[in-house]
Amino acid sequence: GNSVTQMEGPVTLSEEAFLxxxxxxxxxxxxxxxxxxxxxxxxxxxxxxxxxxxxxxSNKGFEATYRKETTSFHLEKGSVQVSxxxxxxxxxSSGGTSYGKLTFGQGxxxxxxx
Amino acid sequence: NAGVTQTPKFQVLKTGQSMTLQCAQDMNHEYMSxxxxxxxxxxxxxHYSVGAGITDQGEVPNxxxxxxxxxxxFPLRLLSAAPSQxxxxxxxxxxxxxxxxxxxxxxxxxxxxxx
Numbered sequence: 001g002n003s004v005t006q007m008e009g010p011v012t013l014s015e016e017a018f019l020x021x022x023x024x025x026x027x028x029x030x031x032x033x034x035x036x037x038x039x040x041x042x043x044x045x046x047x048x049x050x051x052x053x054x055x056x057x058s059n060k061g062f063e064a065t066y067r068k069e070t071t072s073f074h075l076e077k078g079s080v081q082v083s084x085x086x087x088x089x090x091x092x093s094s095g096g097t098s099y100g101k102l103t104f105g106q107g108x109x110x111x112x113x114x
Numbered sequence: 115n116a117g118v119t120q121t122p123k124f125q126v127l128k129t130g131q132s133m134t135l136q137c138a139q140d141m142n143h144e145y146m147s148x149x150x151x152x153x154x155x156x157x158x159x160x161h162y163s164v165g166a167g168i169t170d171q172g173e174v175p176n177x178x179x180x181x182x183x184x185x186x187x188f189p190l191r192l193l194s195a196a197p198s199q200x201x202x203x204x205x206x207x208x209x210x211x212x213x214x215x216x217x218x219x220x221x222x223x224x225x226x227x228x229x
Contacts, residue, residue, distance in 0.1 A: 043223050044157075
């Protein structure tokens with residue numbers, strides 16, 4: 001079956017530091033890959049996505065590249081801000097009868113200090 | 115647009131009680147789903163629906179029922195609450211039309227505590 005593995009957290013950084021959150025996946029076929037963000041007390045918001053190999057998703061300074069050869073979709077940001085403090089979830093959606101159903105990683109808590 | 119709304123925001127139940135978590139969306143989305151979020155486990159799919167009158171089970175359906183009588187609403191019923199159902203519940207919707215169904219919009223969540 002499908003699965004998503006994220007690097008264990010929590011991750012604590014100083015403002016303007018470089019961020020990487022690792023994500024690897026196992027899936028049949030050609031899944032779409034996503035990063036969702038959950039700010040304190042809120043629901044999940046789509047941060048970025050990529051729907052085929054070598055695609056790069058980007059939003060709000062965050063980037064992730066769909067690497068089929070390494071089955072990875074690592075999230076990066078060059079300079080984090082205090083407002084980026086949140087929980088980040090990597091997820092996938094595969095095709096066929098699973099179309100639309102999201103499989104999530106366990107989430108990574110990011111805390112950014114001034 | 116309100117997007118995806120969920121009620122209540124917080125609920126405390128005693129073991130054996132029943133309740134319904136409400137979910138509504140105003141985006142005319144075909145696809146709706148329910149997830150539960152537990153610490154260290156990410157979100158897991160409970161039930162989903164690809165349109166009015168059509169529902170199916172997800173990864174963790176036991177103890178939950180759903181129905182989809184309208185496009186807008188997708189309630190989740192707990193028939194006999196158990197402490198293992200203490201969790202945060204999220205409803206989500208997605209479009210099969212102009213936007214791909216992969217883009218899912220989540221509600222703010224319902225925090226449920228079963229004593």
